[in-house]
Amino acid sequence: MMFEKLALVGIGLIGSSIARAARLKGLARTIAISTRRQETLDEARALGLGDSYERDPAEAVRGADLVILCTPVGAYGAVMQQIAGALAPGAILSDVGSVKQHVVKALAPLVPEGVHFIPGHPIAGTEHSGPAAGVAELFVGRWCVLTPGPQAEAAAVGRLEAFWSALGSNVECMSAEHHDLVLAITSHVPHLVAYNIVGTVADLEADTQSEVVKFSASGFRDFTRIAASDPVMWRDIFLTNRDAVLEMLGRFLEDLARLQRMVRVGDGAGLEALFTRTRAIRRSIISVGQDTAAADFGRPHPGEPADAAAAVEPPDGSERAD
Ligand code: NAP
Numbered sequence: 195m196m197f198e199k200l201a202l203v204g205i206g207l208i209g210s211s212i213a214r215a216a217r218l219k220g221l222a223r224t225i226a227i228s229t230r231r232q233e234t235l236d237e238a239r240a241l242g243l244g245d246s247y248e249r250d251p252a253e254a255v256r257g258a259d260l261v262i263l264c265t266p267v268g269a270y271g272a273v274m275q276q277i278a279g280a281l282a283p284g285a286i287l288s289d290v291g292s293v294k295q296h297v298v299k300a301l302a303p304l305v306p307e308g309v310h311f312i313p314g315h316p317i318a319g320t321e322h323s324g325p326a327a328g329v330a331e332l333f334v335g336r337w338c339v340l341t342p343g344p345q346a347e348a349a350a351v352g353r354l355e356a357f358w359s360a361l362g363s364n365v366e367c368m369s370a371e372h373h374d375l376v377l378a379i380t381s382h383v384p385h386l387v388a389y390n391i392v393g394t395v396a397d398l399e400a401d402t403q404s405e406v407v408k409f410s411a412s413g414f415r416d417f418t419r420i421a422a423s424d425p426v427m428w429r430d431i432f433l434t435n436r437d438a439v440l441e442m443l444g445r446f447l448e449d450l451a452r453l454q455r456m457v458r459v460g461d462g463a464g465l466e467a468l469f470t471r472t473r474a475i476r477r478s479i480i481s482v483g484q485d486t487a488a489a490d491f492g493r494p495h496p497g498e499p500a501d502a503a504a505a506v507e508p509p510d511g512s513e514r515a516d
Contacts (some may be wrong), residue, residue: 195220195221195222195223196221196222196260196353196356196357196360197221197222197223197258197259197260197357198222198223198224198257198258198259199222199223199224199225199226199257199258199259199260200212200216200221200222200224200225200226200258200259200260200261200262201225201226201227201228201251201254201255201258201260201261201262202225202226202227202228202244202254202262202264203228203229203251203254203255203261203262203263203264203265203273203277204228204229204263204264204265204266204269204273205227205228205229205234205235205238205243205244205264205325206234206264206265206323206324206325206327206328207319207320207322207323207324207327207328207332208264208290208316208319208328208332209227209229209262209264209290209325209328210238210241210243210324210325210326210327210328211318211328211329211330211332211333212262212264212290212328212333212361213225213227213238213243213244213328214243214328214329214330215330215331215332215333215361215362216357216361217243217330218330219360219361221357221360221361222260224244224245224246225243225244225245225246226244226245226246226247226248226253226254226255226258227243227244227246227247227248227254228247228248228249228250228251228253228254228255229249230249230265230269232249234324234325235247235248235249237324237325237326238325241325241326243325243328250276251273251276251277252276252277252279252280253280255277255280255281255282255285256280256282257282258281258282258285259282259284259285259286260285260286260288260354260357261277261281261285261286261287261288262288262289262290262314263287263288263289263290263291264289264290266291266424266426266427266430267289267291267292267293267296267297267300267430267431267434268426268429268430268433268434270289270291270297270300270301271300271301271304274300274301274304274305275304278304278305278306279306281305281306281309282309283306283307283308283309284308284309284310285309285310286309286310286312286350286353286354287301287305287309287310287311287312288311288312288313288314288340288354289301289313289314289315290314290315290316291313291315292315292377292381292382292427292431292435293374293377293430293431293434293435294313294315294339294341294370294373294374295370295371295373295374295435296434296435297313297370297434298313298341298343298370301313302343310346310347310350310351311343311346312340312341312342312346312350312351312354313340313341313342313370314338314339314340314341314354314358315338315339315341315373315377316332316333316336316337316338316358316363317336317337317338317339317377317381318332318333318336318337318338318363319332320332321419321420321422321423321424323424323427331362333358333361333362333363334361334362334363335362335363335364335483336362336363336364337363337364337365337366338358338361338363338364338365338366339365339366339367339368339373340354340355340358340365340366340367340368341367341368341369341370341373342367343370351367355367374435374437374438375438375441375442377435377438378435378438378439378441378442379442379445379446382431382432382435382438382439382442383439383442383443383446384420385420385421385423385428385431386432386439386443387417387446388417388418388420388421389420389421389428391414391417391421392414392417392418392421393421395414416491453465453468456468
């Protein structure tokens with residue numbers, strides 16, 4: 195047992211995956227679950243995700259030595275107002291939010307003396323939401339970034355690192371600022387591009403739209419998976435990581451203008467050189483084990499042996515996002 199009581203505030207995809215994995219690995223003697231709506235709490239209870247279930251997050255965190263916030267980041271301030279007075283001295287308070295500087299700004303002033311505040315972000319997920327979407331294997335082989343501030347106690351950071359390692363993650367510590375910049379280009383801007391392409395299609399006249407859906411077996415289909423990600427979570431990411439996203443978006447737009455020019459002037463050599471570089475990036479992602487080398491992301495195709503697809507599919511059958 196690493197922890198006596200783990201409290202999860204928010205029990206959607208990420209919270210329920212932590213609950214499942216922590217239970218499987220025996221990382222906490224008891225798991226307390228809290229969520230905003232009664233129907234989500236009932237669903238979590240029916241799935242047997244915890245040992246106690248509370249609508250009131252203060253009740254869930256009382257006596258917990260590890261508390262992890264797993265709600266959209268936009269809700270953190272209000273949640274923290276509710277739990278601050280109930281956090282036990284010596285407890286570790288962490289989170290899984292996809293942005294980190296905003297989280298530090300919103301939470302740090304409210305963290306009581308004696309509570310170890312160590313923000314975190316597991317870079318793992320899918321486009322699905324809710325308690326039933328979680329899987330115990332979600333974090334296996336994925337990175338979890340921790341962004342402890344300079345005041346964080348090394349022993350507490352070590353305990354949280356050990357927790358995420360036990361869930362199967364590779365753990366790395368960095369500053370919140372660096373995290374937000376890296377994630378802006380690896381995750382946030384790609385989502386913005388996908389939302390934009392799919393949004394453009396949605397605006398096309400009805401005839402063209404049906405053609406797009408009909409022929410969506412090519413690149414467009416892959417964008418629709420990303421653009422199906424949770425609207426509230428992604429709204430909050432763009433509202434709270436604005437500066438880093440705008441910085442990376444500026445670079446992206448400059449590069450897009452260069453590409454536009456290559457197409458206009460027929461610069462075949464330039465296009466080929468770029469596409470050769472990007473293909474190498476794809477290969478390096480596969481070689482470090484962050485994706486499958488199987489064709490078409492390992493999607494099952496008619497006539498293929500079922501276990502060939504299963505061997506490369508993530509546990510819940512969907513691809514990973516963050
Ligand atoms: P999710 O499946 O939609 O679950 C969200 C949970 O937060 C639910 O328990 C929900 O409660 C609760 N919640 C929603 N709005 C709330 C509010 N205003 N106040 C209090 N509770 C609220 O979300 P998720 O995908 O697990 O994402 C949770 C966090 O993980 C986010 O901060 C996100 O940035 C981060 N994250 C997500 C991914 C991903 O791929 N999805 C990956 C890495 C990190 P009710 O159902 O009871 O309303």
